[in-house]
Amino acid sequence: MRALGFIIVVLASFSANAVTVERVISPQGVEAWLVQDHANPLLSMQFSFAGGSELDPVGKGGLAHLAATTMDEGAGGLDSQAFQSRLADQSIQLHFSAGRDGFSGTFKTLKKHEDEAFDLLRLALTEPRFDDEPVARLKSQIQSGLKSDLEKPNAVASTALFKSLFGDHAYARRSKGTVESLDAIQRADLLNFVKTRIARRDLKIGVVGDITPKRLGELLDRTFAGLPLNPSPAKITEVEANAKGRVIVVEKDVVQSTIMFGHGGLKRDDPDFYIALVMNHILGGGSFTSRLYAEIREKRGLAYSVGTSLYPLKSSSLLVGSAGTENARVSETLDIVRAEWKRLQNGDVSQQEIDDAKTYLTGSFPLRFTSTSSIAGVLVAMQVNNLSMDYLDRRSGYIGKITLKDVRRVAKRLLHADQLDIVVVGKPQGVVSNP
Amino acid sequence: MKRALLTLAAISLFAVLPNRSHAEVFNPETYTLKNGMQVVVLPNHRAPVVLHMVWYRAGSADEPVGKSGIAHLLEHLMFKGTTKNPDGIFSRKLAQHGGQENAFTSHDYTGYHQTVAADRLEMVMALESDRMTNLVLDPADVKTERDVVLEERNQRIENNPSARLREQANQTLYPKDHPYGRPVIGWRNELASLTREDALAFYKANYAPDNAILIVAGDVQLGEVKRLAEKYYGVIDVAPATPRRNLVASTAAITGGETVLKDARVSQSVWSQSIIQPSLTNGDPVRVTALEVLSEILGGGSTARLYRALVIDQKLALNSGTYYDSGARGEGRFVFYASPRPGVDLDTLANAVEAEKQRLLTDGFKDGELNRLKTRMLSGAIFARDEMKAGAMTLGANLAAGHSIADVEDWPERLQAVTEQDVLDALKAVISEPRQITTKLMPKGAAQ
Incomplete structure (x- = not known):
């Protein structure tokens, strides 16, 4: 949408949180969702571009992540130390990150430094230098972390689980790449990444803080209007999680086994998404109240941490869970996970459990609105997920209307105890690999 | 992670508006109930949400000898129930109302907190005040929860070489029997034999209104908090808590020296040097604050002197920095750390850190350097006020460790x-300072 002057469309006021979401469109057509909050002289912004590490070229895994860690290491006429000193001296917080499906930035500044803060952001987005020294330094740091991860039970387990579920698909790769793939990345790759991916077409922006729409419009133009309007990056091939009831034991000499398990789930835009949210809360999502928590931790003391979560992706989806338990009791824990999976799959769920899950999921939502950066994150997520501006008001209704019958239907659709792929990292007794 | 464990790490104090002659950080309202319970209120009206916290001036450093881990085990057991609210009703009821909760234990304190819609504050106070003195423990529940904590210990310590090294090294930094020398979660053999009676004894000795601090932050009015606090906490009438042991009076010798841990699961070596320094408890306030500035100039991030010298210029390290905890109830620690690049040995790294200390001592500050640091540190205040939890955590930790709101x-x-x-x-x-130790975490088979 293009317009002369800035346009503000006040669409939604979320009464439960006392926040009003405004749509700001800058004179040159950059759109941001804004929540004005003048309590403190600062502002938070989050933004995201389409496409993350899933689009890294074969053999150059970790490119998006390396770009994210080096874009703020020197830009324009400022080398790494000069750029970082400007940020530090004015307490400007700027971080980029690459996920499996997107590339995003978080940004926070005091009001009095907003001009310079937005200028530094523009430089990082449009003229990153990728000088040899910082790129080599950050590569070594990432590579050192990757080597350490080879011995960290959590990292080993999740790598193995994604490999099992996604095989040769790009989702099986780690966002950070490998030691070898990082070695293969050249400066030209980083420059090309910025040229093709840091673009306006799929840009989503959320801003919260001490700023007016007019002023924000000016800063959006200065910062983002110069980005190219590239075509959206190609979407990666759709893939179904290939769970087959495998058991994969990765032997590590540790006293406690780390267990991760999962199979296919559902996407964020699936009509059953909110029902699945309620179902997952009952199974393993509710931190002190879920069934897995009660059976594995509270009643039997088998684990300190246990839980499950929905893991929607753009081109696939998962339902995953994890637990950590002593080697001697792994098989007992796995029996309970499978039994609880089966029980819910078979429709054994009460109205009370559903009511409790619903009041939790609606009542806890406003707790996300306790800092400017967390609200900015909600604003970006709403746009990325194609939710309407009045979503904040509608969400309770989506959850409120869910019935016992809905949850039974979706449990039957989603849960498949015999298909769960399970990874155990440790020295579990009485559990053998069945890959 | 729920029911978490805090280590001795300080909750660093970021604060305040610059350019004001009398700047303040969080501007709390505070008063004390007749039974001695301190109340701190931090209004913040962004969202209709309230954070309710109760801190006890009791942590693992207050445990009887031989009972390490009891403060933290009790923290877990506090979720089991009371006569009025049995069988985990606390957590269930809170979750039904959309509330979130957690608890933590450190050497110096134990804290319980809930975040919930502002109009549910009374419900939360009714529940939390009930369990201050009415906990009921079933022996079977204690045994099961002890297993949970043993798994927590496995997850945090046994499975983590750097945590095991830290645990070993702390015994050499503090005199024998100093409580900071033992882990918050407890030694495995002591933890495994803790009983219901141990938990109740620690509870009776330490959980009382005169030993507790109530902090309420968020969308609340002072008068309403006061009314509710008096109604629920003000009526608690039990024997005063046992006085706390002085943690800074020891003149006993320490073991000192170097602690090395080599493990097949380590691929990246790490070097550190921990040095005893005063905290707000025993230090001159000027010295304590100067130590915070020292930590910022030498080790505060990627523009600080250690990072610049070791990582960027000399290319010896992948990372290097410092930290200092001024908030401890006992003495504080000043820590230097660095991770070498491949092929660099740890003593070379230690020498390079030493050289940076000497360079600062010899050449002093650059023009404007100190002011830039101060401005940066002061800016932190506005950011801290943006998070509802920051003020509650900072004030709670300081008050529970014996410091004052003025601190x-x-x-x-x-x-x-x-x-x-x-x-x-x-x-x-x-x-x-002679009371210092060095730690080295290395791959198995590495040359020292």
């Missing part, structure tokens, strides 16, 4: 007053 609120003035000479004096004290 927090006057920080900007103390910082503004720090001179270059104060920082150099602090550095001299760090260098000459």
Whole structure:
């Protein structure tokens, strides 16, 4: 949408949180969702571009992540130390990150430094230098972390689980790449990444803080209007999680086994998404109240941490869970996970459990609105997920209307105890690999 | 992670508006109930949400000898129930109302907190005040929860070489039997034999209104908090808590030296040097603040001197920095750390860190360097006020460790007053302090 002057469309006021979401469109057509909050002289912004590490070229895994860690290491006429000193001296917080499906930035500044803060952001987005020294330094740091991860039970387990579920698909790769793939990345790759991916077409922006729409419009133009309007990056091939009831034991000499398990789930835009949210809360999502928590931790003391979560992706989806338990009791824990999976799959769920899950999921939502950066994150997520501006008001209704019958239907659709792929990292007794 | 464990790490005090002659940090309202319970209120009306916390001036450093881990085990057991609210009703009821909760234990304190819609504050106070004195423990529940904590220990310590090294090294930094020398979660053999009676004894000795601090932050009115606090906490009438042991009086010798842990699961070596330094408990406030500035100039992130020298210029390290905890109830620690690049040995790294200390001592500050640091540190205040939880955590941790609200609120003035000479004096004290240790985490088979 293009317009002369800035346009503000006040669409939604979320009464439960006392926040009003405004749509700001800058004179040159950059759109941001804004929540004005003048309590403190600062502002938070989050933004995201389409496409993350899933689009890294074969053999150059970790490119998006390396770009994210080096874009703020020197830009324009400022080398790494000069750029970082400007940020530090004015307490400007700027971080980029690459996920499996997107590339995003978080940004926070005091009001009095907003001009310079937005200028530094523009430089990082449009003229990153990728000088040899910082790129080599950050590569070594990432590579050192990757080597350490080879011995960290959590990292080993999740790598193995994604490999099992996604095989040769790009989702099986780690966002950070490998030691070898990082070695293969050249400066030209980083420059090309910025040229093709840091673009306006799929840009989503959320801003919260001490700023007016007019002023924000000016800063959006200065910062983002110069980005190219590239075509959206190609979407990666759709893939179904290939769970087959495998058991994969990765032997590590540790006293406690780390267990991760999962199979296919559902996407964020699936009509059953909110029902699945309620179902997952009952199974393993509710931190002190879920069934897995009660059976594995509270009643039997088998684990300190246990839980499950929905893991929607753009081109696939998962339902995953994890637990950590002593080697001697792994098989007992796995029996309970499978039994609880089966029980819910078979429709054994009460109205009370559903009511409790619903009041939790609606009542806890406003707790996300306790800092400017967390609200900015909600604003970006709403746009990325194609939710309407009045979503904040509608969400309770989506959850409120869910019935016992809905949850039974979706449990039957989603849960498949015999298909769960399970990874155990440790020295579990009485559990053998069945890959 | 729920029911988490805090280590001795300080909750660092970021604070305040610059350019004000009398700057304040969080501007809390505070008063004390007749039974001695301190109440702190931090209004913040962004969202209709309230954070309710109760802190006990009791942590693992207050445990009887031989009972390490009991403070933290009790923290877990506090979720089991009371006569009025049995069988985990607390958590269930809170979740039904959309609330979130957690608890933590450190050497110096134990804290319980809930975040919930502001109109549910009374419900939460009714529940939390009930379990201050009415806990009921079933022996079977204690045994099961002890297993949970043993798994927590496996997850946090046994499975983690750097945590195991830290645990070993702390015994050499503090005199024998000093409570900071033992882990918050407890030694495995002691933890495994803790009983219901141990938990109840610790509970009776320490959980009482005169030993507790109530902090309420968020969308609340002062008068309403006061009314509710009096109704629910003000009526609790039990024997006063046992006085706390002095943690800074020890003159006993420490083991000191070097602790090395080599493990097949380590691929990246790490070097550290921990040095005992005063905290707000026993330090001159000027010295304590100067130590905070020292930590910022040498080790505060990727523009600080250690990072610049070791990582960027000399290319010896992948990372390097410092930290200092001024908030401990006992003495504090000043820590230097660095991770070498491949092929660099740890002693070379240690020498390079030493050289940076000497360079600061010899050459002093660059023009404007101190002011830039101060401005940066002061800006943190506005950011801290943006998070509903920051003020509650900072004030709670300081009060529970025996410090005052003024220690927090006057920080900007103390910082503004720090001179270059104060920082150099602090550095001299760090260098000459004999109570210090070195740790080395290395791959198995590495040459030392």
